[in-house]
Amino acid sequence: MFRLKRPFKKQNNSVIPGFGLSMGITITMLSFIVLIPLFSVFLILTDYSFSEFWKVVTDKQTVAAYRVSLSCSAIAAVINVVFGTLLAWVLTRYKFPLRRVLDGLIELPFALPTAVAGIALTTLYSEDGWIGR
Structure with missing residues (x-):
């Protein structure tokens, strides 16, 4: 009901x-x-x-830091476009030994956390590291 x-x-x-x-x-x-x-x-x-604020932003050393940072970034971007396109073309068009290893090395920075990569690079470049000696 x-x-x-x-x-x-x-x-x-x-x-x-x-x-x-x-x-x-x-x-x-x-x-x-x-x-x-x-x-x-x-x-x-x-x-x-x-x-x-404007005095600090337009300081001679600050402007030089901007210039170095932006020019290095632009140069790195151009190099990455050229060689990245070339490498992508080779990896997709051709079969060769160790192709998968090379592909894995390209993807490694995306798989590693940033902190782990930073610690590894710091260890490599330290005074006792492989590269810093």
Whole structure:
């Protein structure tokens, strides 16, 4: 005679399961790594006037650092485009011995965490390392 209605059950029609959790973790990590340090820089800048800020930004050594950084980045980008395209062409067109090993070496920096690579490079270039001697 009297029926209890079932409460509305939300259907999970998401194309990507776990999207909410993944997005939450991504935003949290982005906050810790990028947004919080960037906010702290802007917070420190509030102590300086615009003229003091402009004096630091346009300082001779600062401009030289900008120039070196941007020119090295541009040169590296051009070299990477040329040799990366050439290497991609060779890896996709031709079969040769140790091709899979070369392909694995190319993918290695993407598989290693940045911290592990940094520790490894620091160890290599230290005074007792293979390259730093």
